[in-house]
Amino acid sequence: NKKAFIFDLDGVIVDTAKFHFLAWKKLADSLNINFTHEINEQLKGVSRVRSLEIILAEGNVQATPEDKNKWLIQKNEDYLAFVHQMDASEILPRVEEVLQFLKINNQFVVLGSASKNARPILEKVNILHYFDAIVDGNDVTNAKPDPEVFLQGANKVSVAYENSIVFEDSVAGIQAANTAGMTSIGIGEKEVLHESDFCFRDFTEMNNDFIMQLINK
Numbered sequence: 001n002k003k004a005f006i007f008d009l010d011g012v013i014v015d016t017a018k019f020h021f022l023a024w025k026k027l028a029d030s031l032n033i034n035f036t037h038e039i040n041e042q043l044k045g046v047s048r049v050r051s052l053e054i055i056l057a058e059g060n061v062q063a064t065p066e067d068k069n070k071w072l073i074q075k076n077e078d079y080l081a082f083v084h085q086m087d088a089s090e091i092l093p094r095v096e097e098v099l100q101f102l103k104i105n106n107q108f109v110v111l112g113s114a115s116k117n118a119r120p121i122l123e124k125v126n127i128l129h130y131f132d133a134i135v136d137g138n139d140v141t142n143a144k145p146d147p148e149v150f151l152q153g154a155n156k157v158s159v160a161y162e163n164s165i166v167f168e169d170s171v172a173g174i175q176a177a178n179t180a181g182m183t184s185i186g187i188g189e190k191e192v193l194h195e196s197d198f199c200f201r202d203f204t205e206m207n208n209d210f211i212m213q214l215i216n217k
């Protein structure tokens with residue numbers, strides 16, 4: 001009875017939030033919008049287009065569709081400049097051990113991310129080969145908290161939703177997993193991710209016994 005272990009990317013597998021922050025901040029600065037870490041928190045798990053809308057609303061900036069398009073392209077170019085410098089050292093602590101443990105125990109490993117850059121990032125940090133299926137921002141029409149990304153992920157490996165386990169660092173992602181009827185595991189602060197079924201600060205706090213219980217549940 002194989003389970004589907006579905007991983008979010010940004011903030012769960014790799015710490016790309018810092019690169020998103022720097023790229024968005026550069027754009028915000030150029031528009032004279034005060035871009036704080038608090039706004040950055042609101043962008044976690046949120047699509048690229050929606051992120052821009054949140055930032056523009058913060059600065060009360062009106063923009064034409066052409067402007068928005070131009071800014072989205074610019075932001076992504078700046079973000080990709082950081083991505084191109086990534087290597088395996090950017091993988092968050094113990095993530096690769098967990099991926100190995102799941103594969104050794106014959107489980108499905110799936111990616112469920114809002115990012116359109118997911119595949120190149122997995123390649124850059126050299127963990128693409130662990131994944132049995134990938135669902136990313138190029139596949140999905142409805143963004144988290146809509147469960148579509150996780151439902152597609154479970155469907156790709158033909159596992160029932162109740163036998164799927166989601167690792168997420170964003171509130172929207174935890175809500176998506178819960179709506180999908182999956183086990184939700186928060187990676188981050190319990191106070192923020194209080195809707196999750198289980199929560200760990202990071203993967204170093206999650207031992208193999210716990211993962212084995214999920215496999216045998």
Ligand code: G6P
Pocket residue numbers: 010020043044045046047048051076113114115116117118137
């Ligand atoms: C993830 C991140 C968001 C990001 C989104 C889209 O959900 O947490 O901060 O905006 O992916 O990523 P992309 O790489 O397509 O711009």
Ligand code: MG
Pocket residue numbers: 008009010011012044045168169170
């Ligand atoms: Mg995330």
